[in-house]
Amino acid sequence: MQIKLVAVGTRMPAWVTQAFQQYAQRMPKLCQLHLVEIPAKKRGKNADTDRILRDEAAAINAAIAKTALVISLDRKGKHIDTEALAVHQQQWIDDSQDVAIVIGGPEGLDPDFLASSNAIWSLSHLTFAHPVVRVMLAEQLYRAWSINANLPYHRGD
Numbered sequence: 001m002q003i004k005l006v007a008v009g010t011r012m013p014a015w016v017t018q019a020f021q022q023y024a025q026r027m028p029k030l031c032q033l034h035l036v037e038i039p040a041k042k043r044g045k046n047a048d049t050d051r052i053l054r055d056e057a058a059a060i061n062a063a064i065a066k067t068a069l070v071i072s073l074d075r076k077g078k079h080i081d082t083e084a085l086a087v088h089q090q091q092w093i094d095d096s097q098d099v100a101i102v103i104g105g106p107e108g109l110d111p112d113f114l115a116s117s118n119a120i121w122s123l124s125h126l127t128f129a130h131p132v133v134r135v136m137l138a139e140q141l142y143r144a145w146s147i148n149a150n151l152p153y154h155r156g157d
Contacts, residue, residue, distance in 0.1 A: 002098050003027075005137060006036045006063050008056050008105035009130055016131040023138035026145075031093055033141055035134070036063045040105045049107055057110035064100040070117045072102045072109055073137075075127065077120035082154070086144035093148075103133055 005020075024033040038059045041052040064070060069092065080088070092099050102109065102117070114120055123136065146153035 001030070001092055001096050002032045002034060003141060004034050004036050004064065004068070004100045005103070005134065006038060006060055006100050007103040007130065007134055008038045008060070009040050010037045012131050012134070016134060019135040020138045023142045026142050028145065031089065031145060033138060038063060043106065053107060053110035056105055057113035060102055060113065065098055068098040068100045070100050070102065071119045071121055072114050072117040073104070073123060073133065074108060074114060074120050075122055077122035079122050082140060082143055083147065085140055086147040089141065089144045090148045101137065103130060
């Protein structure tokens with residue numbers, strides 16, 4: 001099974017790319033983590049945000065396999081903790097289910113795309129910069145793997 005992190009935005013700072021790759025490389029072949037960057041549409045003073053979100057959603061859909069479980073990140077989504085993520089991840093592995101976790105652009109994701117997602121999650125009540133979310137999510141996916149593999153990385157209760 002594969003997990004694709006599909007993120008709107010390109011040209012991240014080097015530290016973001018390095019940190020993401022660090023955690024992605026730690027993931028086993030059984031549960032590979034890949035990043036797919038979707039170029040953000042140009043936003044200007046009088047930009048048609050609805051059209052931009054629809055265009056980005058179309059590009060996201062094109063990057064996701066039809067059989068993948070789609071999880072969109074949104075501030076209004078369901079909050080999950082690390083242990084719950086580990087349970088979900090183990091289920092994906094058991095089912096050989098490919099997963100796409102989607103991070104939207106500055107205005108989030110198209111409402112129709114959100115509605116068509118299999119799940120909508122929120123990482124926190126806090127708001128994070130998009131580059132930070134990539135790193136946090138990669139770390140949490142590795143942490144979930146370490147829980148399932150009984151590795152000492154996670155020392156939570």
